[in-house]
Amino acid sequence: MQRTLKYRGFEICVDLVPTSEDMFDAWIRIEGPPQVLAVATQGQRIKVRGGPFSERWAYFVAQIAGQASIDIILGPGE
Template sequence: MYDVTSQIKRGSNLGVLGRAGHSIQIHNGPFTCRWAYLIAASAGQAGVDALLDAQHKD
């Protein structure tokens, strides 16, 4: 069983996500290996989407 964290490094507006550059624990774990990978990928993509969307709103 695996716990999942997500972290985004290097960006001009990381403050949009809260604690810039820190690992964020994904809730509702632990997960099996396959689910952990899927959830980590989804969480990372959501973070990137939030950063890109925030850049376009400025």
């Protein structure tokens, strides 16, 4: 299952991988403007720790992890 969210000019791509019945590991991939330098290579998949999660929690935790990563890259928002 996949979902893409837009946040501060970036896209957070969330992939859910089933681990057992109704439980999922969450993976995020951040795509953004090429001029923004980041520690990790853009487009690289990163597993969200702490899983597996229910489907709803997996999407929620992945979204928060992606937003926090972008906030670190860009600094505090307005």
